[in-house]
Structure formats: structure tokens, C-alpha cells
Amino acid sequence: MTMHSIPLRRFLVSAVALLALAGCNRKAPAPKLPPQTVSVITLHPQAVTIHTSLPGRTDAFEIAQVRPQVTGVIQKRLFTEGADVKAGQQLYQIDPSRYQAAYDTARGQLAEAEAAEVTARAKLERYRSLVKAHAVSSQEYDDALAAEKQAQGQILSAKGQVESAEVNLGYTKMYAPISGRISRTLITVGALVTANQTDNTAIVTRLDPIYVDVNLPAITLLRLKREMAQGRIERQPNGEVPVTLTLEDGSTYEHVGRMALSEVNVDTSTASVVVRAIMPNPDKMLLPGMYVHAQLEEGSDPNSLLVPQQAVSHNTHGDAQVWVIKPDDTAELRQIQIGQAVGDNWLVTGGLKDGERVVTVGVQKVKPGAKVKPEEATTPPAASSPDAASQNKGQ
Incomplete structure (x- = not known):
């Protein structure tokens, strides 16, 4: 073995050891997590009766001050x-004694005037034939004619005095x-x-029927007119708007009234319009000045979309938003427009359409663009019962 081969062997042994050590430190790839399971509801149009609940006060239908x-x-x-x-x-x-006396006096003056007129008329009749025969002068005839006219005027004046005295006696x-x-x-x-x-000596108040005056926000009035023009709201067949009441103790008033009129001017201080309803009150249960809640049945929207309130959140600007599951099961956070609360749901006015899926349970597990495993909820949103009142919300 040469001297040059020893450093080469050491180098190869060190390289092999480093490669073995690097292989030991390499981690296995993390397992891929399955899609998160969320509950969704599929939106479908349905008929919803739209109600508006507003505070108001009762007012007398008629009131007369006796004086x-x-x-x-x-x-x-x-x-x-x-x-x-x-x-x-x-x-x-x-x-009545003084007025009875005045009446009797007036009748006596009338009798005197009628008697004087009889004399004046008789004299005029005599002078009419005599003036033709030139037995009396034309001046005398004219005086007799004037006296008869004056007697008739006194009769009319005396009759007026009798009528005035009779009216005062009746009072x-x-x-x-x-x-x-x-x-x-x-x-x-x-x-x-x-x-x-x-x-006043007394006051008479008519209690049946009775008025209920409520302040309807101008923005709600605009919404109603717009939805009716678009055909989304169907009025009652007779064109009337039924009104029901909730009394101050929370009980429901048993009779149903109707909306009678709305003011033509908007109150600039409250941005509202006074709406007046007429309520039957045969038992005189309602008294003027009572505080009530009036539920106005605006009409029926045959193509409403409802989304559960639990599925709706709000961003920092207060805009409503929901998680929508796309056809490929990926999640999208979408801003929507909502109207009234209908039971436990919101009435959707924009941002969603028929057939789309909205997450109701598991929203905390969802991230934009992430795949999820959607499961249809067992109870789809339903419209509230006709007697359930709803509060207006801003568009």
C-alpha cells in the first residue's frame, strides 16, 4: 500500500459515514389530513309571508269635548x-227659565207682526181698487204697498227671533x-x-274601533315599494294589509285589524312615516295611549331564499357573510345581503342563488379554498309561522 492511498481511503470512509448519518436524519413526509366534515344546507326558493313588527300607541277613533x-x-x-x-x-x-221666557217673548212678537201684516194687506187690497177709480192718490197706494212689505219683513225678523230663542232653549x-x-x-x-x-264639562271617547299609530322607517317603505314593483311581494287579494297586535304584557290581541293610511311626509327628525291601523275593539280592552307592538303583514314573497342565522357572520364593516361550498367541494367566504329575520333565519336579498350550499355547522374548520366534506343538514330552513313577528334589518 502506497502512502498516497491512505488519505484516499480515509476520505472515502468519511464520505460514507456522512452519507449514512444524513440518511438517518431525514424525516418521513407528514401524512395528508382528510377533508374536514361540515354541515351544509342547500338553498331553494320558498314562499315566505313577510311581517314587520313596529312599536306604536293607540289613539281614539273619535273624541268629543262636551261644552x-x-x-x-x-x-x-x-x-x-x-x-x-x-x-x-x-x-x-x-x-231653561230665562231661555223659555225669551222664546215666549219672541213668539209674541211674531204674533204681533203677523197681525200687523194682516191689517196692512187688507188696506193694500182696498187701495188697489180705489186707485183705479181715482178715489185715492197714487201716493197713498204706494204708502199702503210699502206698509204691507214692511209688515212682511217684520214677520221674517220675528220668525228669526223665535228660531234663535228656540235654539238657545234647546241648548x-x-x-x-x-x-x-x-x-x-x-x-x-x-x-x-x-x-x-x-x-270641558265631560269628554266622550269612541273606543270601537280604535286607531294604532306606528312609525315605519322610510327605508322600509322604500324596500316595500321596490319589492312590490318587482313582483316579489304579493298583496292580499282584497288589497288590505292585515295588522295584529302584541300588548304590553306580551299577550297577543285576539282581533285582527287593517292598515288604513300612511302619511305622505317623512318626519325629518326620525326618518320615518306614520302608519295608522284600525283595530276592532268590541270589548273595550284597548284604551287610548296604550303602548303596543303592531305586526304588519306586508305580503308573500313566493321566491324567498332563507339562510339560518347561525350560518351568518359579519365582517369588521358589519357586512353579512357566509361560507359557500362550491361544486368541487372547496370553500368560499362570500358577502351577502340580508333583510328581515324570519324565525331563526335571515331573508336573503342578494349574494346567493338557488341550489347553492351554505355551511351551517363547522365554520371554524373552514378556510378559503380548502376542500371539505359537506354533509346535508337534516332540517332545512323554513319560514316562520304566520303569527311570528319579525324585525326590520338594514339592507
């Missing part, structure tokens, strides 16, 4: 406080101007009332 129209002392009170009264029912009796009986429930009396027997006084 005297003549001056006098109250002789009688002819009603029970808090009872129902009918239109035309007498409520008070004012002392001594104070009647209920409308049917309804009367308040407590604000005067007592023996009290002096005056004509055209500003204080």
Missing part, C-alpha cells in the same frame, strides 16, 4: 261617569255628540257654566 253653548246653572246630570253613552243622549240640563239640554265612553264629570249640579267656555 255648554249657553250660560246658566246646571240643574241635572243625567249620566253615569265612565259609562257608555249614545249619540243624542242627554247629559246635562241647564236652567239648555246638553247631548252627547257621539257614541262612546264618557269621562268623569268636571262640573257638579249647581255650577254656573258659560257659553263658549274653554273648560
